[in-house]
Amino acid sequence: MLPQGTNLYKALTQLQTAFPTLSAEKKVEALEILYQAGELLEKEQIRFFTPNTAQRAYIDAVGKPEGFIVVFAAANGLGKTAATAALIAAIIWPELAPTKHFDSWVWSNWPYPRDFRIVSTPQQIAEGGSIQRELKRWFPKGQYTANKNGKPYLSQYLAKDFTINLMSYDMAVEAFEGATCGLVVFDEPPPKVIFSACAARMRKGGRLLFPGTPLMDAAWILDDLVAKADGSYIQLVSGDIEQNCADHSPTGLLKHSDIERMIAAYDPDELAARRDGKFMHLSGRILKNFDRAAHVLERPTPDECLRINVCDPAIGKPLALIWAWADRQGSIHIYDEDPSYQFYGAKDSNLTVSDYKNQIFIPKEEGRVIGRRILDRHFGNSRRTMGGKTLREEFEDVGLVFEDSYIMAPDVEVETGILKMKEFLKYDKTQPIGPLNQPKLTIDPKCVNTIAALERSARDPKTFKQKDDGYKDHFDTIRMLVMAEPRFEPGVSWSDQSRPHYGVNV
Numbered sequence: 001m002l003p004q005g006t007n008l009y010k011a012l013t014q015l016q017t018a019f020p021t022l023s024a025e026k027k028v029e030a031l032e033i034l035y036q037a038g039e040l041l042e043k044e045q046i047r048f049f050t051p052n053t054a055q056r057a058y059i060d061a062v063g064k065p066e067g068f069i070v071v072f073a074a075a076n077g078l079g080k081t082a083a084t085a086a087l088i089a090a091i092i093w094p095e096l097a098p099t100k101h102f103d104s105w106v107w108s109n110w111p112y113p114r115d116f117r118i119v120s121t122p123q124q125i126a127e128g129g130s131i132q133r134e135l136k137r138w139f140p141k142g143q144y145t146a147n148k149n150g151k152p153y154l155s156q157y158l159a160k161d162f163t164i165n166l167m168s169y170d171m172a173v174e175a176f177e178g179a180t181c182g183l184v185v186f187d188e189p190p191p192k193v194i195f196s197a198c199a200a201r202m203r204k205g206g207r208l209l210f211p212g213t214p215l216m217d218a219a220w221i222l223d224d225l226v227a228k229a230d231g232s233y234i235q236l237v238s239g240d241i242e243q244n245c246a247d248h249s250p251t252g253l254l255k256h257s258d259i260e261r262m263i264a265a266y267d268p269d270e271l272a273a274r275r276d277g278k279f280m281h282l283s284g285r286i287l288k289n290f291d292r293a294a295h296v297l298e299r300p301t302p303d304e305c306l307r308i309n310v311c312d313p314a315i316g317k318p319l320a321l322i323w324a325w326a327d328r329q330g331s332i333h334i335y336d337e338d339p340s341y342q343f344y345g346a347k348d349s350n351l352t353v354s355d356y357k358n359q360i361f362i363p364k365e366e367g368r369v370i371g372r373r374i375l376d377r378h379f380g381n382s383r384r385t386m387g388g389k390t391l392r393e394e395f396e397d398v399g400l401v402f403e404d405s406y407i408m409a410p411d412v413e414v415e416t417g418i419l420k421m422k423e424f425l426k427y428d429k430t431q432p433i434g435p436l437n438q439p440k441l442t443i444d445p446k447c448v449n450t451i452a453a454l455e456r457s458a459r460d461p462k463t464f465k466q467k468d469d470g471y472k473d474h475f476d477t478i479r480m481l482v483m484a485e486p487r488f489e490p491g492v493s494w495s496d497q498s499r500p501h502y503g504v505n506v
Helices: 007-021 024-043 053-063 080-092 130-138 192-199 216-224 256-264 268-276 353-365 391-397 410-425 448-456 472-483
Strands: 069-074 115-120 145-147 156-159 162-168 183-186 207-212 234-239 306-312 320-326 332-338 372-375 441-443 492-494 502-504
Touching (some): 053 069, 053 080, 053 207, 053 234, 069 080, 080 162, 080 183, 080 207, 115 192, 130 162, 183 192, 192 207, 320 353, 320 472, 332 353, 332 472, 353 391, 410 441, 441 448, 448 472
Parallel strands (some): 069 207, 069 234, 115 162, 115 183, 332 441
Antiparallel strands (some): 156 162, 306 320, 320 332, 492 502
């Protein structure tokens, strides 16, 4: 059966419609054309590959000569595996591939090593899995061989002087060492350790491809690849399911009614990833107006500024700490944080308050005057042992004097702070960023935990409250920071004596 969406399918549909009006001689010619087309399609289907718009963007990204990594964040049903199998076929058999879709010189003369890998879950590479189906669909019949090599599935395809090995994520990392590769495909997000092992095999250049639906196991891809996408060396292509809708796209294959049934069956928490190709970490997030392109940057410290330190303690975790400065206009820039390692999942470092001062505060602050220190009033004023001192009192004993975070009724405290955060992040996205149009809150790129907190803090879909996870702690430090509305005011200082208070220089 001819695949709908291809030019051949449409041409033959027109021929079928016109067939009753043809003369007997023309009908014989038409039947011969139908027979030849069907035979050719059975043997060399790659000749008739017609990508949808998302697939075409993916293929174009792979064809860019300067590219190396391509992340194809694709919705379910978009045809990411089909497009990947077709582009591999186009590399091996450029004489069969339609040049109007595979028009880069990369396709006509593959310049990299010809050892390829496709790495995925055991289910995907198994016999009957989507990868095996698509390779057999787009590879020309009789022009390749496939071997199991002792595995329960076809694990190696050989064509011309190309070798394609199929590997699974449950294999030992050592299995991914070895030969130099020219193309590695990660069908669905891989563990980072396997990616690193495969990337080390790309000694002579090539392509690392990530066609997959960005569910929760794609977190490191978001941080290490997507956040660094520059449109050339690392490229990001997104695709939503409507780009493969036959009712709304000239090259789509799925009926809109079928798409609606698919969407209705999805888990609500995974809807953005499976329908729109958006990273699941960004669905349901609290601060949807946070944008790395606008809010993450290096900023020189002004001569006149107020430096602020905020601390959010918790049981069983390290202290979540940020340092920021505020200028005359009340614009805030977070320039440092602690821990310097990934906070999410981190355990208590078992440092004493004195250790924190000597090992964290003094090296971080480098003798600079910190005008205000803010401590979460809930945890900071609780006694950790019966009759013992509060954390705030312990800090005061070593010369670190904190003020309480803002006071508000419990039922509105967090939400009011979130509204203030959104206000500080706001700017006119329709206009260029400049002195008159810029957010009031920015973050230095090295503050990875703070950035992750802004980007990933999400609400529980059942309670609609903020999830209490590893992103909440630094999120809370930012919330306390903006609610304090710090601003540099000449002639006004905050004493660093026994208790924080406002004083006026005379």
